[in-house]
Structures are given as C-alpha cells and as structure tokens.
Amino acid sequence: MDRTRICQMIKGLAELNYSGMYQKDFLETWYKTDGEIAATFAVADILRGLREAGISTRVFDSGLGISIFRDNSTRTRFSFASACNLLGLGLQDLDEGKSQIAHGETVRETATMVSFMAETIGIRDDMFIGKGNAYMREVSAALEDSYREGVLEQRPTIVDLQCDIDHPTQAMADMLHIINHYGGVEKLKGKKIAMTWAYSPSYGKPLSVPQGVIGLMTRFGMDVTLAHPKGYEVMPEVEAVAAENAKAAGCTFKRTNSMEEAFEGADIVYPKSWASFAAMEKRSKLYGQNDQNGIKKLEKELLAQNAKFKKWECTEKLMKSTHRSKALYMHCLPADITGVSCKEGEVEASVFDRYRTPLYKEASYKPYIIAAMILLARKNNPVDTLDKLLQAAGPRVL
Amino acid sequence: MDRTRICQMIKGLAELNYSGMYQKDFLETWYKTDGEIAATFAVADILRGLREAGISTRVFDSGLGISIFRDNSTRTRFSFASACNLLGLGLQDLDEGKSQIAHGETVRETATMVSFMAETIGIRDDMFIGKGNAYMREVSAALEDSYREGVLEQRPTIVDLQCDIDHPTQAMADMLHIINHYGGVEKLKGKKIAMTWAYSPSYGKPLSVPQGVIGLMTRFGMDVTLAHPKGYEVMPEVEAVAAENAKAAGCTFKRTNSMEEAFEGADIVYPKSWASFAAMEKRSKLYGQNDQNGIKKLEKELLAQNAKFKKWECTEKLMKSTHRSKALYMHCLPADITGVSCKEGEVEASVFDRYRTPLYKEASYKPYIIAAMILLARKNNPVDTLDKLLQAAGPRVL
C-alpha cells in the first residue's frame, strides 16, 4: 500500500467520531457506536497499510501487554502477541498455574499488581456461562479504581479475546474481511449472510462466535439469518441486540431451523458448531458443583444430541444453492473437516480446500483488529499518532 | 514530575558515593553502604519521574533479563518483568520444568549458558533455610568466573527477588514508600515502626520479609520494634544486623512478645505472618530427606501452634493505640484478611480497606527499585545515562 493511500485513510479516520474509546475497554461490540466500530476498522487497515509499506508501527517505546487465557489457545494467543509486538509492547502471560490467583487473592488486587507498566490486558474466558464477561468487568472496575486513585499511572485497556457472550476480536476481523472482500462497507447493502450451526463430533463449543457474528453483522445493512436445529438456541439477549441492530440498519435478522433455507441465495455463509445455551448453562452449574459424573453424563447427552444433526454439514451441494453458487465461506478456524480432522464434520473437504486462502486472510485481520482496539483506547489522538508514524516512516526492518 | 525536578534529582544522585555497585549483585541490603542504598532510592525515583513525564527509559537496545522462580509468584514475577521492560530488556524465564537443571547439570554451567546476552538474572528462592541465598551466591561466582575468562562479554547482575535470608526488593520498595510518604528520609528521625507477627491460617510463610524489614529500616534513625509470640524468632544473625544498624544510626531496635506494646504509639505498623526460624529449619531438613510424613506432621504442629495466637490480628482497636490513631499500615501483599480471604487472619477487613490505596502505592515502587538495582550494577556512570535519557526525552508513547 502506498503512502498516499495511507494518508487518505488517516484523513478518513479523522472524520469519524470515536472519542468515547479513549481510556475504555473493548468488550461487546454492541456497546460501541457506529463511529467507534468504523474507527476500529480504519485503524486496523492503516496499521496493516503501514506494515505492508515497511513502516514501523511502534507506538510504545516500553510497556507491557498482559494476556490471561483461561483455556488453551494457539491462534488467539498469537494474535494478541502479534498485536502487542506490532505496537512495541512486551508480552507477559499471567498464567494462573504460575500465579497466586487460585490461592484466594481478590481479582481487584491482582489486576492492579500486574498492571503497573501495562497498556493492555487481553482476556479469554469463554468456558462458563455467566463467568467470562463478568470477570472482565471485575478486572475493568479494578483498573478504573486504581487509575483514579493514582496507583496506576496509566489505564490499561481490556481486550475481550472471547467471553461467554461475545467474541469481538473474531467478529470484527470477520467483518473487516467481508468489507475488504467486497471493496467497502457501502457495498454490503442487501447482501445476505447465513450464520448457521453445523455438526461437530466435539462437545461444548462456545456460543460466542455466532453471538458475536449476529450482534455485529446486523449493523451494516446485510440480511442476517441465524440457522440451527431446535435446542441450539443462542442467548436471547444477543438475539434481541441483533434484531434491534437490523431494524436500525434497515435490514433483516431472522431465525430458521433449516440450514438449506439459510444457504439459499446467501452471499456469505458461516457454518460452525456450537453448544446450546441451555446446555452450557447446565454445564456451568455442574462445574460449579464440581460434579464430575454429572459433567460426563451431560457430555454424552450432548454428543448424542449433536449426532442427530449430522446432516448440518456445509456440502458442495449446499454451496451450489448460494448466490451464483459461490458464496464466501467463512470460519473462525479450526474447522471440523469431514474426512480430514474428523469422520463427519462441519464442512466437506473440497469446500474447505477451495476457500483455504480466503479463510487464512480472514484470520490475518485479527492481529490488526486487536492492535487497533489497543491504540484507540490508549491514545487520545490516534490520528496524530498515526500521522507521526507515517511521517517518521521508520523502517520496520533495517 | 517536571524536568527541572528530575534534573535536580540527577544532581543529587551525582553527589552520592555508590561506586561499589558497578558489576556487582544486589543481595542482602546490609552488604550495601548507605550511599549505595540512597543511590538505589534516587535512581528508582528518577526512573519513575522520567516515566511519569512520558520520557523513554530505554537504556538497553537489546539484552535479556532472565528470571528464575523456584516457587509460584505473580507480583514478583510481574515486578521483575516490568523493570526489565522499562529498561528495554527482553524477559526470558528459566523454567526448571522446561530446562535440564534438574538433570544433573552444574549451576555453574547453566548460569553461563543462559547468560550470553543477559544483563540481569532475577532469582526467587525462599523456601528452604540455607538454600536460596547460597544458590544465588553460587550463580554469582559462576558469572564472575565466566566474565573474567571472557566467555561472557558482560557481567549480568543478580537481583535477589527473595531468598531465605532477605527480601531486598520488598524491603527497599517498602522503605521508599515510607520515605516518600513522609516527604524525605530526613523526616524519619524518631519515627516508631512496628514489624509484628500476625496470625495466619496458612503454613510456612517465609521469614525474609520481617528479616528484610528489620535489616534495612534500622538504618534510617527510626525506632524499630520486632514483635512476635515466643517460638517465632527470626534468624539471630539478622537480629544482630538490626541491632548494629540501630546503634550506628542512633536509634533503637527492640524485641517484644506483645503486639500491643509494639503498636503503642507506632507511626508505622507492618503486621504479617511468618513461620519460626526453628520450624523452617526443621522443614528444610525434612524436605532434604523427602520425608513426606514428617512434613505433614510438622505442618499440623505448626498450624496448631499458629492457632494459639489468633489474637495477633491488626484490629481497629489496635490501630487506635498507634500515634494519633493513624499509623501507616503496611503489608507486602497478599494479606490474610479476616472474613475476606480467610475466617481469621492478619488484619481486620475495615483496616485493610482503609489502607488499600497506600498499600497498592507501596507495591508500585517495586518495579522501579528493581530497575534501579539493574541500572546501578550495569552502568559505570548512571548519572550520565540518566542525563542522556532526560536530554533525549524520547517519548515513551508516540
């Protein structure tokens, strides 16, 4: 990308209203204004443009990015590490195995103690309904307090790297992929997107992906269909958000129990397995009671329930029914690919293979989205910061 | 903090005598001269001032900080990581689980092998009497050798992040908190500080905190009282250090078995649980013999012994007896708070709550203290280095 184009993009950013982001966190997308969402996309694209032009994006000379992962993760871990590195932050993992969190420390105290040099805390906590998002808000309140009291010199921004309710970095990266795929947000009016459940032989996949998708993608004038078998309902609160969004954007949000119906004529399809909200609630309760037998029993039930819906697979045949037979296939990865990663899964191997490159590009947006979230929360005048980077044009590689 | 003030502080540093710190380690505070202790406080305050003024404190363009933690730790881990990051060092953890240390390598060889690019090694090893400090000295000798032989291009400095004898980064951070709280070291003459044992339902807390406190705080003209139940004696060698310090500083160091007596009229109170030296010695022996039954038996005995002294709690009533009823309450954190983190503990919840902000500020000094220790050991002319940072005034954040 040439400098003239980057310069134009920075000018575009300057026209947006996103003043509410400074000193705040990035949790659910629906608490961000349209201007804030647009600014996040703009900054992500500008940072990518700078990097592609070989220009340093080092905003921080020192400072830490802290990651808290409450379950295993490769991609998200590396996305956050990449975003921090891009901005000049050192990464420090708060591994609860290595820490004293488990030994009765309050969240408030730990959050403060690790944050003296922190610019951002990325948290992934998506396993238990009612827990992850609440935990992030608790950390946020602690940071707010400690910053107000002068204990922290800076207010680290929390980036929700996936919680029980939303998966904002995923949904935003997905959305930026769509925007750039179609050549701009103004091209999306009337496009049809199908967020559909798909069969997986594994158990308890989080709801935050479909929830994140319907909670965000209903804001851009696209007709969004959520499809799943009965029993795989998502959180009603998020459906309500999607419905309101669609109304405001002059498009539709609808639900169906037919994958075929959702795919029919769709421009974009996002077939992906998840557990039902009711099952996740039950599971959270059983974990709370440490009821190992109950958990095993529930797991069996859920797998048996899943197995009833093996037909929910993204096949070549289904793809044929989409708009011009070539809808954009999306996935947060890793996908359960039939005959590759499992016997029967979410998607036929030939479909997945054909879309491998766009899928990887979709994923490539996440580090930039996270970096944009950090920059917009930490800098009062990001236009000025980005201008300085462009003017200095320090080489990223000597 | 404005630049004029920072400039004055650098001038103040230039008047101190601390030439013995270059190319050395920071282990027990009592092996450091008064000038060296004062220089450490000065550099910590200057680095904090620079950071608050938004000025880069990146002294190292490349180089590693290595951490060796022999037990779990959140705060100390992040303090060391923060200090390294502040100075521009990359952090690399020597996790003995991941390394071959356990498989018969000599300390000497490993210390050298990991240090080719190392500027500092932070070590926490506080579990066993007679072990941690000795291990640090062994690593130190190895580094000294390898530097002398030309195998290492630089001499990494060891920072004692807590051993069986002293906890210098804690005591120094605590002391700097006191100095800044009262507005200067010259204001401390005649202040009364009570380092007292307090009840905790947990077992085997290290002695290095009370030992670090009495070994350091007796140097500043304050009257220091060490209070504990019979049987909770600390190392006699450290008591001797405290007594000598007090004599030299023209103040007192005394011991009592009454918490009430220690609190009476105190300006500063530091109530905190620890195991007795005799018990820790016994435990170290049992671990050495891998006598699991013996360890369990000892644990039971110690908890039963602790339980006799539940009245050793920092209550509102006790706080009333302090100077003007408002002594500065201190703790290294995390505290055992009655009714919060345990049923009965070291401190009443209302006392802890009232002092939360000062406690967090106390903790906030540790990264700067560690960074100062590193800088003073690694730079022959730290005044010049700090001057350069101030003159260059590179922005910490763009």
Added chain:
Amino acid sequence: MDRTRICQMIKGLAELNYSGMYQKDFLETWYKTDGEIAATFAVADILRGLREAGISTRVFDSGLGISIFRDNSTRTRFSFASACNLLGLGLQDLDEGKSQIAHGETVRETATMVSFMAETIGIRDDMFIGKGNAYMREVSAALEDSYREGVLEQRPTIVDLQCDIDHPTQAMADMLHIINHYGGVEKLKGKKIAMTWAYSPSYGKPLSVPQGVIGLMTRFGMDVTLAHPKGYEVMPEVEAVAAENAKAAGCTFKRTNSMEEAFEGADIVYPKSWASFAAMEKRSKLYGQNDQNGIKKLEKELLAQNAKFKKWECTEKLMKSTHRSKALYMHCLPADITGVSCKEGEVEASVFDRYRTPLYKEASYKPYIIAAMILLARKNNPVDTLDKLLQAAGPRVL
C-alpha cells in the same frame, strides 16, 4: 573489535556468493553451498563484532521469533531467544501443551496462523527417527504456500534447532569455534578431527550431533574420523554425505571401531555419547505404537549394551596420545563427567575442567550463528543492512 576490522569483514562478506539463502530455511548444512556456509560464519562474526563494539544489531523494529520445542531444552532455548533478541525480535513460544496442535489441527494451518508477524520459526524435534526433519519440511511448505498466496506478508525462515538428521546450529557453532581457534579457515588444511562415541549411563541420546559434525566438518580440508563401537552406526545417508564432502575437499573421512585409533595424533577430539541408529529406529516404532513395555525393555537393553563400552571415555591417557598431547577437546554440553555428573561417563573430570573455558566459548557462538541464519534468510542485501548498523553505530546500551 574495532570498526575498521568490522568494516573489512563486511567487505569480505560482499565477495561471497550466498544469494540462494534469501527467503529460504536453514535445515541440513549439506544443502547449503560453500559460499552460504562461509556467509553464515561471516555474518555471525560481524554481529559478534558489532555487539562487542557496543553497536546496536537491532535489524527488526518489530516482528516475532517463534520457538517450537518438542522436548526440554535450556541451552538451545536460550540460544534462540538470544539470537532473536539480538536482532530485535520478540520471542513467542508455541508450547504444544498450551496450543491446539494436539487436537487434530493440521500443521499447515497452525504454521500459518502463528506466523502473521513472524520472521523466524526455530524448531527442535529430534526424538524420533523420520519425524523431526520431516515436520520442519512440512512447516516450510506451509509457509511457502501461505507466502505465495499473499496470506503472509513475509516468509518466516525456519531454523532447524536440532532434528533427527542434523543439528546445524550446533555443528556450525562448533565449526566457527574451530575456525576462530586456529585463526582462520585456511589454517585447517590437514588437521585431524576425531568425532568419537563415548560411554554414558543415559539412554537414547540423539545422533544429530555426530551426524551434524561429520556432515559439516568434512568440508574444510580436515581429516575426519568417526569412531564408535559396533552397533552404534549413524545414518548411512549422512556417512555418504561426509565421504563425498571429504572427496571434494581433498581430505579423508574414515570410520573406525577404536577410540584409541581416532585419538592418535588428533588435533581436535569430540567424544560424545549417542544411541545407535537402529535402536532409535526401533524406539520410534515403539513410541508410534505406544508400546510402553516395549520401550522399557528396549531401554534396559540399550543401557546394558552401553555398559559394555565403559572404556570409551575421554581420559587423560587418551588425551596424551593426541597431537602434541593437547588436542582441542569439544562437546555440545552438557557432558557426562565421570565422578561429577555420573559415576562413569564420557570424560574424566580433570580433562573437562582443563577445557571448561574453551567449551563455554564454543557454546557462545550459537546465538550468533542462529542470528546469522535468520538475517541471511530474511534480508536480500545483508551487506547493506550490516553496513547501516555499523554506520548508524547506535549504542546497544545507553
């Protein structure tokens, strides 16, 4: 090292032909041309010279170095971390315990997902015959694909940190030690080097060290002898490489089953234990079948077999038989030292002690060798990059 000397070395580099290294990996040394090997040594020496002159070697303003270690490692881990840090890269460990690799993800996808900001991936995978090198080639193909498709903006270079076939960073560091020890590669003509098996009470040491040594050191005009008891043969393919190398270089490569014969008149000795290729193949198969009893049985057999050859020890007496009784003793460390790290081992304690400093120097080359491999693969014009570093002469430490 002074700047004039560094400048000369950069001029020397400019005369070499190593254009094939750009955008490639560093796996087996024998797939690199003589010019490429020479360039790697030259860049390593230049980087070391710059660092010793206090000049910043920060080539990357941002970017990640990713490490994948499939078994425990201290030295190699720190060597890679040091190399990355030297060049300005942040280190991010892909710990398969923390990642989802084990859960059926394809290597291809993971390799891409972690590499959006990666400049290098260091991999150590040496446990199973037929696995490690193959895995690296699989990762390489994935990166190549994703770079070609435009998914990755840059092509991360793979550094083989030890596989089942070669140990290029070790052999190259060893070789650079020899070159600098004798004062230049032109001094090596006719020198005799003995790579010999030695007894160790441990089981299953990888063959990649002796293979790496004979595969590389036969290229420099030295007469190389590989000595081991019957049954400890290395991979025949690598022996063939060594024989061809020697032929091309006008020197000899021979095999013997006598340690004495190998030591006789040797200028350099490298006594080191390894398992036999046949045993490692058998072990790989048993692991593949998860045959725990078979593995235990094999282990017993191999230890019993090893024990027949306790006389294969590097003793003072053997050292006496070397050239002028003072051959250069080499080892990749850690060594099994008789009476120190084990009852009976690879080397007598007095021999090891006498060579401690050269051994540590030998090890000190590895970070620079790795950094050179990264730089040569990532920069199209490394002469220009190194010139810029020298001209800028940014201080490594302020």
